[in-house]
Amino acid sequence: GQNIDQPTEMTATEGAIVQINCTYQTSGFNGLFWYQQHAGEAPTFLSYNVLDGLEEKGRFSSFLSRSKGYSYLLLKELQMKDSASYLCAVRLFTGGGNKLTFGTGTQLKVEL
Amino acid sequence: DAGVIQSPRHEVTEMGQEVTLRCKPISGHDYLFWYRQTMMRGLELLIYFNNNVPIDDSGMPEDRFSAKMPNASFSTLKIQPSEPRDSAVYFCASSLPGQGGEQYFGPGTRLTVT
Numbered sequence: 034g035q036n037i038d039q040p041t042e043m044t045a046t047e048g049a050i051v052q053i054n055c056t057y058q059t060s061g062f063n064g065l066f067w068y069q070q071h072a073g074e075a076p077t078f079l080s081y082n083v084l085d086g087l088e089e090k091g092r093f094s095s096f097l098s099r100s101k102g103y104s105y106l107l108l109k110e111l112q113m114k115d116s117a118s119y120l121c122a123v124r125l126f127t128g129g130g131n132k133l134t135f136g137t138g139t140q141l142k143v144e145l
Numbered sequence: 146d147a148g149v150i151q152s153p154r155h156e157v158t159e160m161g162q163e164v165t166l167r168c169k170p171i172s173g174h175d176y177l178f179w180y181r182q183t184m185m186r187g188l189e190l191l192i193y194f195n196n197n198v199p200i201d202d203s204g205m206p207e208d209r210f211s212a213k214m215p216n217a218s219f220s221t222l223k224i225q226p227s228e229p230r231d232s233a234v235y236f237c238a239s240s241l242p243g244q245g246g247e248q249y250f251g252p253g254t255r256l257t258v259t
Contacts, residue, residue: 066247075236075250076188120188132201133178133248137187 035059037136039121044142045111053106053139055121064124066133067095067106071117079119080106108141116143149251151237157257163225166254169218170239178248179212179222180236188236194220195242227258 036058045051057065064083068076082088082097082104094107108115118138125132150169158164170177178193192202197214205212209228214220224231234255238248 075252077250078247081247132190132193134190135188 035123035125035134037121037123037134039119039136039139041137042140042142044144045108047111047113047143047145049111050107050109051111051141053108053119053121053141055104055106055136057102057104057121057123057136059102059123059125059134061126062099062123063126065095065097065104066122066124067093067104068120068122068135069117070120070138076120111143113143113145116141149237149239149249151235151251151254153254154252155255155257157259158227159259160228161226162258163223164227164231164256164258166222166235166237166256168220168222168237168251170220170237171249172218173241174239174249175242176240176246176248177214177220178238178240179220180238180250181233182236182253183233191222224256227256229258232256232258 039055066081067079069079070076080088080095082095085097085099087094087096092109097104118140120138121136122133152167176195179191180188182188191204192212193200194214210224212222234253236250236253238250240246240248
């Protein structure tokens with residue numbers, strides 16, 4: 034089976050840096066995705082890692098270590114609008130498909 | 146591009162009634178996914194299609210749920226008969242194939258079964 038763990042909630046201060054961790058145990062790993070979901074809205078794609086290392090996209094970066102089954106999402110220069118749920122999702126080899134298994138999400142609250 | 150389109154956005158129905166949710170994927174996307182999201186269970190994949198063919202329906206909770214994709218631009222998820230525990234937000238998503246095939250989600254249908 035698959036198991037994806039991430040913290041339920043985090044709180045951080047505007048302007049600060051926050052790291053959201055995700056650990057997974059799966060077979061047939063084929064990539065890790067991060068999505069952002071504001072309350073009452075649909076998830077939107079943030080980042081994708083398939084190889085080890087850091088991927089940077091503006092204020093957002095994502096890191097992957099396949100040997101440790103570990104990823105993190107780093108958010109810099111936090112803004113109030115970054116208050117949202119952050120979902121870690123693992124893609125598995127399924128005959129060429131794009132099937133994702135999502136974690137339960139980390140609710141991030143950004144405070145003044 | 147209009148993005149993934151879902152209808153209706155909200156549906157309130159009584160237990161035992163049939164519910165049909167609709168989805169139009171992004172033009173040119175080969176994959177279509179149906180998800181259900183609840184507070185208790187998070188975002189769960191119900192079924193996905195590739196080129197209109199169902200590939201994996203292992204997430205469909207029971208026989209009351211069925212999904213079809215008659216052509217590349219339309220899919221339905223049907224619940225018959227509906228039950229209160231089916232109350233959730235149902236998302237449709239589509240993607241291109243390949244390594245970077247991120248999924249694009251529709252706005253969702255909030256279903257309430259009373």
